[in-house]
Amino acid sequence: MFQRAHELVTVTKDPQYTGANRCFPCTVVNLIIAATIATLLGVFVPSLGLVFFAFAVATIWLRGYLIPGTPELTKQYFPEWLLRWFGKAPPKPTAADVDPGEYLQQHAFIVEDEAIDDLVINPIIKEDWWVRVADLSAEQSDKAALSQFSDLPASELTLGWEDDAYVARIDEERIGSWESRSAFVADMAAHRVFASQTTDWDRLFVAQRAEIVGAFRLFIEQCPTCEGTVTMDQDVVESCCFRYDVIAGTCQGCGDRLFELRVDLEQEQEQEQPIDV
Ligand SMILES: [Zn+2]
Incomplete structure (x- = not known):
């Protein structure tokens, strides 16, 4: 009997908004709505208020929400500070003292290609980068590569998939994430190139190095994993309670996704400026 009930609940639960995908802000909003309606009903018929509240809590547990469309509402109307308080805010771009684009051009890692009137990876650097990609592939130790990059002991690092991201942690603390393993390999290879080509790389903070290799990744035209062509497209990133x-x-x-750059397309169109990557 219990087994059957458990099976029934399992098949009835909506996995899109329950379990690991449960949206905490949506659940709180729905519980507040349920409590308000139950209180109003309870004023007139106390038992009805109780029955309604029990039904509402069960519905929220099973479906993830009571009022259809709440996940959509929180996406549109919850301010970022409130989502951040719930731990659900979209990632914010971080700033570093070193401008990554300037750094790449100052060291001629990125150069102007007059034929196409655009910035490209310096061909010598590109060749070196492919050598490092091959080295990383032969070594087969992402942890050792990350240890070199971050100056943290490999034994304390963990690397693994969390949702759609390749995430690095030390103990429980998240120290970095990549859109794919290809993106990770691209950064580790770039780190080795820059460390060998400059004298100031070791003096940069790890966060600054991360920004610089991340900026370099925007110019990579071939995937380090399969050598496929990297193309740029517009996309929409959606989670339970934000969309951009x-x-x-x-x-x-x-x-594999090599990079994702958050943009405000409406604002870009208003300003009629090219997107500066
Ligand atoms: Zn690929």
Whole structure:
């Protein structure tokens, strides 16, 4: 009997908004709505208020929400500070003292290609980068590579998939995440190139190095995993309670995402400026 009930509940639960996908802000909003309605009903018929509240809590537990469309509402109307308080805010771009774009050009890692009137990876650097990609592939130790990059002991690092991100942690603390393993390999290879080509790389903070290799990744035209062509497209990133536009670089060979840049397309269109990556 219990087994059957458990099966029934399992099949009835909506996995999109329950379990690991449960949206905490949506659940809180729905519980407040349920409590308000139950109180109003309870004023007139106390038992009805209680029955309604029990029904509402069960519905929220099973479906993730009581009022249809609440996940959509929180996406649109919850301010970022409130979502952040719930731990649900979209990632904020971080600033560093070193401008990554300037750094890349100052060291001629990125150069102007007059033929196409655009910035590209310096061909010598590109060649070196591919050598480092091959080294990383042969070594087969992402942890050792990350340890070199972060100056943290490999034994204390963990690397693994969390939702759609390749995430690095030390103990429980999240220290970095990448859109794919290809993106991770691209950064670790770039780190080795820059460390060998400059004298100031070791003096930079790890966060600054991360920003610089991340900026370099925007110029990579071929996937380090399968050598497929990386193309740029507009996309929308959606979670349970936020949604934003991105310019995404995706490998046409293996489908790995090399980067995602958050953009405000409406604002870009108003300003009629090209998107500066
Ligand atoms: Zn690929």
